[in-house]
Amino acid sequence: PSEEISIDWNTFVFNMLTIQGTYGGEMYETWYKMTVMLQSGLDISPVITHRLNYRDFEDGFHAMQSGQSGKVILDWKS
Numbered sequence: 001p002s003e004e005i006s007i008d009w010n011t012f013v014f015n016m017l018t019i020q021g022t023y024g025g026e027m028y029e030t031w032y033k034m035t036v037m038l039q040s041g042l043d044i045s046p047v048i049t050h051r052l053n054y055r056d057f058e059d060g061f062h063a064m065q066s067g068q069s070g071k072v073i074l075d076w077k078s
Contacts, residue, residue: 050071051073
């Protein structure tokens with residue numbers, strides 16, 4: 001964040017809430033696990049709703065912002 005954030009800890013403690021985050025190390029572990037699942041035959045095609053040329057990235061952002069998309073793939077090869 002660009003500015004300091006204050007947290008009402010009473011809200012977290014008395015509602016038994018959990019804060020979760022990630023950092024770079026987790027990111028690489030996630031990529032590794034996804035690679036293993038894909039190599040094992042996981043079919044992710046049902047969650048891909050849009051495949052666009054990278055030049056049409058704005059259309060991809062609009063699709064995501066609409067809430068009516070799954071994963072949007074930007075293709076640099078076509």
